[in-house]
Amino acid sequence: MNEIKKIAFFLVTLVMVSCNMENKTLVLEVYETSASGNKLTRLKEFKSNDSTTVIKLNPNQTFQTITGFGGAFTESSAYLLNKLSTENRKKIIDAYFSKDGANYSLTRTHMNSCDFSLSNYSYAPIEGDKELEHFNIQEDKADLIPFIKEALAASTDGFKIFGSPWTAPPWMKDNNKWVGGKLLPEYYDTWALFFSKYADAYKAEGIDIWGFTVENEPLGNGNNWESMHYTPDEMTHFVQNYLGPKLEADGKGNLKILGYDQNREHLKEWVDSQFKNEETSKYFDGTAIHWYASTYDYFPEELQYAHDKAPSKLLIQSEACVDAEVPVWKDDAWYWKKEATDWGWDWAPEEDKHLHPKYAPVNRYARDIIGCLNNWVDGWVDWNMVLDKQGGPNWFKNWCIAPVIVDPDKDEVYFTPLYFTMAHFSKFIRPNAKVIGVENSDKNLMVTAAENPDGSIAVVVFNEMETPSGIQLTLNDQSVEFTIDAKAIQTIVIPKNIN
CATH class of the missing domain: 2.60.40.1180 (Golgi alpha-mannosidase II)
Structure with missing residues (x-):
């Protein structure tokens, strides 16, 4: 069985x-x-x-109050599902979204490309198109959108989905590159319009967007794959004066806006900016965080601080994965052993090395989710739902582990212990708990x-x-x-x- x-x-x-x-x-x-x-x-x-x-x-x-638990729809995962048999594709989607499976309730996806895409792309490819007359989501129609729609069909209760951009198209940025740089002030209005058009385009496909994070990893990612930089005050300025008012003017004021969207060790300075006063707080519905600052520390003081700063706002873990690792295939025991490392094992500054020891992947997931729930976090979202035996595809070769690993050439599926760890929360702790x-x-x-x-x-x-x-x-x-x-x-x- x-x-x-x-x-x-x-x-x-x-x-x-x-x-x-x-x-x-x-x-x-x-x-x-x-x-x-x-x-x-x-x-x-x-x-x-x-x-x-x-x-x-x-x-x-x-x-x-719990918002939900789940994972991310990425082009890489969708691409792999397209390469599997109909039976295995359905098996995976049901495992994540049906009541008999993990019953995911909160999900994320990327707007424009990210490292877990097959290549760089943008929904606004035409330089100087300030009114976004050529905006289109054609890139998503072969893989991402079918994946999301099949997940919706498998889900009895439905689930929330929020979008996150890794970068604006290069022509809107001061360095004219996919990686790094900042949004040019002359395109603030255009970039706010981009979010509104994205919600409309997905709505036309039968997918309701619940909300957005303003920018994935605004502090950058080591100048490697798609990114765009903000300081805390720059992001607050963009949300307060452009993104929030634009969504409100377009009748989308119900869409959630989550600020920050990076590691917890810098959380204090971001919530201080977002929730400085009533004017800065108005359009922020909450804050998004990642776990990559440590393999074991879930930063309870920072989480408590963020809650105390804005008790009525959401606090959502928006991305987590065992990174800088190639998945171990069909060996459950490995996921319980302290053999995995992360990016910090090799690359963290010397003063931060103690935060990145070897760790057991199951321990990291279980400890972090429980630690988050005990410190005011209301939603917890994993990263890729499906990756291959290499830990991709990833155009930058930034290999990572997902709860479900597949071999598309042999049409084989491996549900790692991480899948069952996630299900211990998502299946039994439901939205509004x-x-x-x-x-x-x-x-x-x-x-x-x-x-x-x-x-x-x-x-x-x-x-x-x-x-x-x-x-x-x-x-x-x-x-x-x-x-x-x-x-x-x-x-x-x-x-x-x-x-």
């Missing part, structure tokens, strides 16, 4: 796991992914364990919890230790004991009307 069918199978029957405490029992479902081989497996039996971690849930203490209070007696376990709109509660526990751990989970005056395996992630679902 393949892994996707297994997921559906384990959802068929409800199993009660309980212990007696003052004649009151807690009913729940437990799903586990582990280094020992579980893959979002519904557990029916638990091993006894001498150690017990006490986890107390407090649904009366609420934090942020509320993160709730958790007391956790064991610092070696990471725990987060959220109450869904239907009243169910999802608790995610990550044990990166080499030994299993007993857990006593308590909600109000109800309790249950079970165990989590060594090197494992669990989602515990407490059905509605129980709590």
